[in-house]
Amino acid sequence: MQEFNKDTIIALATPSGVGAIAIIRLSGDKAIALVNNHFQSKFGDKDLTKVASHTLHLGNLMDNDKVIDEVLVSVFKNPNSYTGENLVEINCHGSVYIQQEIIQLFIRNGARQADGGEFTLRAFLHGKMDLSQAEAVADVISSNSASSHQIAIQQMRGGFSKELFTLRQQLLDFASLIELELDFSEEDLTFADRTQLRKLIDQLISQVKTLLDSFSLGNVFKNGIPVAIVGAPNAGKSTLLNVLLNDDKAIVSEIAGTTRDAIEDDITINGVLFRFIDTAGIRDTTDTVERIGITKTFENIEKAQLILYLIDAGSQQNTTTLQKEILQIQEQYPHKKIIPILNKTDLIPYHQISTYKVLLPDLISLSAKDKRGIHLLTEALSQLANLGVLSSNQTIVSNSRHYEALTNAHTALQEVSEGLYKNLPSDLLAIDIRESLRQLGSITGDFDVDRDLLGNIFQNFCVGK
Amino acid sequence: MQEFNKDTIIALATPSGVGAIAIIRLSGDKAIALVNNHFQSKFGDKDLTKVASHTLHLGNLMDNDKVIDEVLVSVFKNPNSYTGENLVEINCHGSVYIQQEIIQLFIRNGARQADGGEFTLRAFLHGKMDLSQAEAVADVISSNSASSHQIAIQQMRGGFSKELFTLRQQLLDFASLIELELDFSEEDLTFADRTQLRKLIDQLISQVKTLLDSFSLGNVFKNGIPVAIVGAPNAGKSTLLNVLLNDDKAIVSEIAGTTRDAIEDDITINGVLFRFIDTAGIRDTTDTVERIGITKTFENIEKAQLILYLIDAGSQQNTTTLQKEILQIQEQYPHKKIIPILNKTDLIPYHQISTYKVLLPDLISLSAKDKRGIHLLTEALSQLANLGVLSSNQTIVSNSRHYEALTNAHTALQEVSEGLYKNLPSDLLAIDIRESLRQLGSITGDFDVDRDLLGNIFQNFCVGK
Numbered sequence: 001m002q003e004f005n006k007d008t009i010i011a012l013a014t015p016s017g018v019g020a021i022a023i024i025r026l027s028g029d030k031a032i033a034l035v036n037n038h039f040q041s042k043f044g045d046k047d048l049t050k051v052a053s054h055t056l057h058l059g060n061l062m063d064n065d066k067v068i069d070e071v072l073v074s075v076f077k078n079p080n081s082y083t084g085e086n087l088v089e090i091n092c093h094g095s096v097y098i099q100q101e102i103i104q105l106f107i108r109n110g111a112r113q114a115d116g117g118e119f120t121l122r123a124f125l126h127g128k129m130d131l132s133q134a135e136a137v138a139d140v141i142s143s144n145s146a147s148s149h150q151i152a153i154q155q156m157r158g159g160f161s162k163e164l165f166t167l168r169q170q171l172l173d174f175a176s177l178i179e180l181e182l183d184f185s186e187e188d189l190t191f192a193d194r195t196q197l198r199k200l201i202d203q204l205i206s207q208v209k210t211l212l213d214s215f216s217l218g219n220v221f222k223n224g225i226p227v228a229i230v231g232a233p234n235a236g237k238s239t240l241l242n243v244l245l246n247d248d249k250a251i252v253s254e255i256a257g258t259t260r261d262a263i264e265d266d267i268t269i270n271g272v273l274f275r276f277i278d279t280a281g282i283r284d285t286t287d288t289v290e291r292i293g294i295t296k297t298f299e300n301i302e303k304a305q306l307i308l309y310l311i312d313a314g315s316q317q318n319t320t321t322l323q324k325e326i327l328q329i330q331e332q333y334p335h336k337k338i339i340p341i342l343n344k345t346d347l348i349p350y351h352q353i354s355t356y357k358v359l360l361p362d363l364i365s366l367s368a369k370d371k372r373g374i375h376l377l378t379e380a381l382s383q384l385a386n387l388g389v390l391s392s393n394q395t396i397v398s399n400s401r402h403y404e405a406l407t408n409a410h411t412a413l414q415e416v417s418e419g420l421y422k423n424l425p426s427d428l429l430a431i432d433i434r435e436s437l438r439q440l441g442s443i444t445g446d447f448d449v450d451r452d453l454l455g456n457i458f459q460n461f462c463v464g465k
Numbered sequence: 466m467q468e469f470n471k472d473t474i475i476a477l478a479t480p481s482g483v484g485a486i487a488i489i490r491l492s493g494d495k496a497i498a499l500v501n502n503h504f505q506s507k508f509g510d511k512d513l514t515k516v517a518s519h520t521l522h523l524g525n526l527m528d529n530d531k532v533i534d535e536v537l538v539s540v541f542k543n544p545n546s547y548t549g550e551n552l553v554e555i556n557c558h559g560s561v562y563i564q565q566e567i568i569q570l571f572i573r574n575g576a577r578q579a580d581g582g583e584f585t586l587r588a589f590l591h592g593k594m595d596l597s598q599a600e601a602v603a604d605v606i607s608s609n610s611a612s613s614h615q616i617a618i619q620q621m622r623g624g625f626s627k628e629l630f631t632l633r634q635q636l637l638d639f640a641s642l643i644e645l646e647l648d649f650s651e652e653d654l655t656f657a658d659r660t661q662l663r664k665l666i667d668q669l670i671s672q673v674k675t676l677l678d679s680f681s682l683g684n685v686f687k688n689g690i691p692v693a694i695v696g697a698p699n700a701g702k703s704t705l706l707n708v709l710l711n712d713d714k715a716i717v718s719e720i721a722g723t724t725r726d727a728i729e730d731d732i733t734i735n736g737v738l739f740r741f742i743d744t745a746g747i748r749d750t751t752d753t754v755e756r757i758g759i760t761k762t763f764e765n766i767e768k769a770q771l772i773l774y775l776i777d778a779g780s781q782q783n784t785t786t787l788q789k790e791i792l793q794i795q796e797q798y799p800h801k802k803i804i805p806i807l808n809k810t811d812l813i814p815y816h817q818i819s820t821y822k823v824l825l826p827d828l829i830s831l832s833a834k835d836k837r838g839i840h841l842l843t844e845a846l847s848q849l850a851n852l853g854v855l856s857s858n859q860t861i862v863s864n865s866r867h868y869e870a871l872t873n874a875h876t877a878l879q880e881v882s883e884g885l886y887k888n889l890p891s892d893l894l895a896i897d898i899r900e901s902l903r904q905l906g907s908i909t910g911d912f913d914v915d916r917d918l919l920g921n922i923f924q925n926f927c928v929g930k
Contacts, residue, residue: 011485012484013484013485013486013559014479014480014484014485014486014487014488014559015479015480015481015482015483015484015487015559016480016482016484017480017481017482018480018606018607018927019477019478019479019480019481019606019927019929020476020478020479020490020584020606020926020927020928020929020930021478021479021488021490021929021930022479022480023479023486023488023556025485025486054520054521054522054523055519055520055521056519056520056521056539056541057519058519066615067618067622068618069605069618070618070621070622074521074539076521089556091488091554093602093605093606094478094479094480094606094927094930095605095606095607095608095609095614096609097608097609097610097611097614098605098608098614101614119485137558140534140558140560140563141483141484141485141558141559141560142483142560143560143562143563144560144561144562145562146562149560149562149563149566150531153532153533153534153535156535157525157532157535462483462484462485462559463485464484464485464486465485465486465559
């Protein structure tokens, strides 16, 4: 594990495309020397290999006699860099042509295009961060809401690692007592007080369980809370989505504009990501709720956590029928929250809204077209998203690899607990204790981690990180 | 002109979107202090306002108690920065969410979103670069070929400015002699040797003319050499374009991929940009070349500098007719270079190609489908692009504002020359000399430049530069 390539890797670290500045990153023993060979300082002779770490240098990047660009070079010296190696960041003009010329110049001179996440992999291998922190780096970069960002930042800064460290420390103390008994097993000694041990292991199980339970929330914050909008095709679903989307877009404004279009049904409301699921045509071909089950709509509702039941105020539907339909959906999905929404309130007189409210007390009435009452919906959604949990400092697990390891650790700990109650011999207990330690350690990479796992983790990174 | 806002401006300097790193730039008297208020060093208390210029600092960016991101802060102190002001670059994780949070944090605390090009405008106003260099910054960023890049880099580094400085210096010497005569005009003295003056002015005119003449080349390198492909609809035009495009794409590969699609008929061949112009349907509705004139195709050929005349080898067309058609086009466009291309050579036996070559000696034969003979075309195009001119150190004018100023200077200088030959009095000569000085000075911004002009120039910049 500790041996790895010492070659110089290079990659564009900023988003591809044209901008004022682009950053090209090189890391490796020879990174500074390599850049120095092609750097001509603006202020007389300057040897980048001899400058202090964390300094910036203005000059020209040269391909023989040709100036490729005027650049600003940041020098970071081993071990005080992101990767823990010698690291150089070249800030060049943000033209695609220049980015390409610079990367090709250094590749011709011995550097190698970095794989996705290879800079962070090197940081992990040099002990600059543990595995769960490294994974959080990718989450920080891809976070697109306040909630997912907060979980990722906390994890990157080592909040989760500290909690795991404490857990493992307690488990190690426990293990050392059991292992001690093993050493003296012939003498049939019992060093560890079984009652104390039982108490400790139950406490550990409960802590791991709390982390496990946080995953559903973490997953939801990371991937968005799935919301299905149910309703007749002309109930105004897309108008409502567009209004919500525009609210969102207005906030992220100029910065996010370009990346938003592809995922236009992901909407951030008060810092929480909601993933709106298409359920077009719930009542295209049928009037009875029972038959939903055979349509794709059914599958989509199945995936959702919240259901917005959209009613077209203009359709003059019988309110008792509506109430019955909503109750039927609720019976079919007892664990999903249904919010009835009366849209197109611009089409009916105010007193008519009250008649809806009598039968559907949770009803939110709005006009997507006139952008009236939208805040009532966004407030309800925010409230349901349970922001309270987030503002506390509770650790939230959001990575499915961590969830799996915690689940395995939980199972092994339960085996230990059962074994204690059954008075199993120490050698059998020790197997499960070791397994739970190994599982907890795999999250931060404290045990030997195999290359395949690392490859899996870092391949999801963008190149340049 | 020297008074301008001292407020702190902020902008994202890297391309928008998700990447490993993003740079947010702040400039202004209070920029360092402002960032310092929200910066928490990783290494104990650190006051960014007291650190040395050109240093890098790792820490957390804080919004009160909340960590927005772990960032790397570059500090540049007035006057040693890009803008000549206190300048801070914040390298943060490249998530759109984080970029937005950071920019909004500082806007809430007194910074202002920068206008396009405002950083470079400030650099100009602080005398860090002249106007033609500032304009070259935008050209460097948008350059997408070796040729346009080289022209822009040379201009940014001040090559053009130096040439203009010399020209103006000579003109000033001349002007001071004339102005001296004006001071003593009552005494009817002639200080300046008219023969010397004539020689000098003719020399200046010739130098300005050389710069003016370089514009057609500069413009072509900047915007691409316009090439029209003429031929029957099924002659294989789009296959040929795709093959050329893929060759190009293969070189820029991963880096440029995303930005290329929109301009897919702009193709870089050996470092020179070619702009292929659509002439679909040249013979859709007619057999006679004479009738081209009334179609859109005519306008497009008009815009082109090179014409590729594509012949479908499979169509078994009469070669004499072909030769006649090509001659007719050549007569109609005597200044355009026509390259006859025999495509689909895979469909005919080799000896048939020779029969085409007898009548059309310049013929390039290829098979776009099989990617055979493509290099013959790219070599011919490169040769015609006259790369030789580029490799010399001749200054090439590529900016139409500069071209206009040079044209005006040229006109004024010719007036001076005529005036000298006509023995006009000094006061009349002085008017034209001052005008030519003003025109040359407007290129580098050495004379008072009005706000409207500056606005015009910098609005084309991307925000963040």
